[in-house]
Amino acid sequence: METPRLLIADDDKKTRDFVAAFLKYKGYDVLQAFDGQDALEKLEVEDVHLVITDLMMPRVNGLEFVKKLKAMRPGTVVIAYSAFGNYEMTSNLLKAGVFFYLEKPFNLDELETHVKRGLEHQSLQSQTYRSKPALKSRSLIPNIIGESPRMLSLFELIEKVAESDSTVLIQGESGTGKELVARAVHDLGTRKNRNFVPVNCAAIPDELLESELFGHVKGSFTGAIATRIGRFEMADKGTLFLDEIGDMKPNLQVKLLRVLQNRELEPVGATRSKKVDVRIIAATNQNLEKLVASKQFREDLFYRISVIPIFIPPLRERREDIPLLVNTFLDRFNRNKKSKVKGIDADAMEILGNYDWPGNVRELENLVERLVILKGFGTLGVKDLPEKYTGVSLSAPSEALALPDAGICLNTVVEEFENNLILQALKKTGGNKKEAALLLNLKRTTLIEKLKKRKLDVISTSLA
Known part of the structure; x- marks a missing residue:
């Protein structure tokens, strides 16, 4: 295996020599540069895996050096340090592409930890760009369904990411399967025999989330009885x-x-911190870069959690997977519901293939479950699909309330009628639940309960 080559840029020879000696002792091949300009000249003729740089240097300062380095070699991982850091400087460094920033004086063991993570990140990125999707990935990740090129690429990336311990940010619309991807990363990694602990940050009230994440000590707040x-x-x-x-x-x-940053936490009300060894996988259906720009999300945290980003494509961008998904769900719900639906005809499948699926795979799964329950046996056709998918009403207005000879399931019809009104209200209000509740003469909490109970929250999010 090739020995990783590092370059240290620092005009302070004493610090430079000290750091270089430590890293050589740890088995790395180390080059030195006495300032940013010298480092750029060395990088023109030398291949390095990772750069460590001070910020305050003559000729070309650290920030300018990072920008020029990234323009020259975008894939090079950079760790920066300084004794004169502040929030603005840290923000500018992360924007420029610095992998990690350390304040002087720093611990050499901590530096080595970040060097290892940086090299791991660099290796993962280069492998991802070079590799081609492999069918073996499909069998290793059975709970995520898809055989399209984009999904095979996703499977390949999950495998590679699982091998590391780096922080992962999973991005994708609601209903695309972000938790399934997170579980796959965990199950294929070295921590697979340890706990996988999910937390929905949006579902827990703000005043309770801190205690939920970090714990609390007895008596730290009203109600903390233990x-x-x-x-x-x-x-x-x-x-x-x-x-x-x-x-x-x-x-x-x-x-x-x-x-x-510190790998330690402080429970609410505690006076001492605790060390933790946890791999973080984060997920969101929001555009975090926009939230950063509007000051709603910290920029330094964004760069810290998005060491390795994974994007899950929406269902409308991998339509070739829809027949596979439909048939998989049919098999599952036939078994679970003891139904005998044989399949779906070509016309109905074509309609599903052309639909945009704002709720993504979860919406498709919910639809198939409903169709299996209502149909019971036989083959699904266009007439079995709800109007929202076909765009055509199967009943004339005068017949809308007519009772079919075969009878109906009253609860199902009433629920579908309510669902339709709820979605119309949300569409009229651009997804604003408070305003939609007013239109329906409901309490906001009642509307939210109905959305969650009927699994309409996925669709309502797409209307926002």
């Missing part, structure tokens, strides 16, 4: 999955950032 460990400690040596991280409030973002 000491309780948080999800971080539950996931120690395992994986913590932070779903909907874009909904996390700024004060908690700061505390999460501290845990990611």
Whole structure:
């Protein structure tokens, strides 16, 4: 295996020699540069895997050096350090592409930890760009369904990411299967025999989320009648999955950032911190870069959690997987519901293939489950599909309330009628639940309960 080659740029010879000696002792091949300009000249003729640089240097300062380096070699991992850091500087460095920033004086063991992570990240990125999708990935990740080129690429990336311990950010629309991807990363990794602990940051009230994540000590607040460990400690040596991280409030973002940086947490009301060894996988259906631009999400936390980004394509961008998904769901629900639906005809399948699926795979799964229950046996056709998918009403207005000879399931018809009105209200209000509730003369909490119970929250999110 090739020995990783590092380059250290620092005009302080004493510091440079000290860091270089430590890293050579740890088995790395180390080059030295006395400032940014010297480093750029060396990089023109030397191949390196990772660069470590001071910021305050003559001729070309650290930030300018990073920008020129990234323009020259975009894939090179950079770790920067300085004794004069501030939030603005850190933000500019992360924007320029720095992998990690350390404040002087720093611990050499901590530096080596980040060097290892940086090299791991660099290796993963280069492998991802070089590799081609392999069919073996499909068999290793059975719970995620797809055989399209984009999904095979996703399977390949999941395998490679699982081998590392780096922080992962999974992005994708609601209903695309972000938790399934997170579980696959965990199950294929070295922590597979440890806990996988999911937390939905949007589902837990803000005032309780801190205690839920970090735990609390007895008496730390009203109602804290006993000491309780948080999800971080539950996931120690395992994986913590932070779903909907874009909904996390700024004060908690700061505390999460501290845990990611220092690998230790402080329970609510505690006076001492605790060490934790947790792999973080985060997910969101929001555009975090837009939230960063609007100051709703911390920029430094964004770069910290998105070391390895994974994007799950929406169903409308992999339509060739729809027949496979439909047949898989038919088989599953036939078994679970003891039904005998033989399949779906070509015309109905074509309609499903042309639909845009705002709720993605989850919406398709819910539809197939409903069709299997209502049909019971035989072959699904166009007449079995709800109007929203066909765009055609199968009953004339005068016959809308007519009772078929075969009878109906009253509860199902009433529920579908309610669902249709709820979705219309959400569409009229652009997904605003409070305004939709007013249109329907419902309490907001009642509307939210109906959305969750009937699994309409996926579709309602897409209307926002």
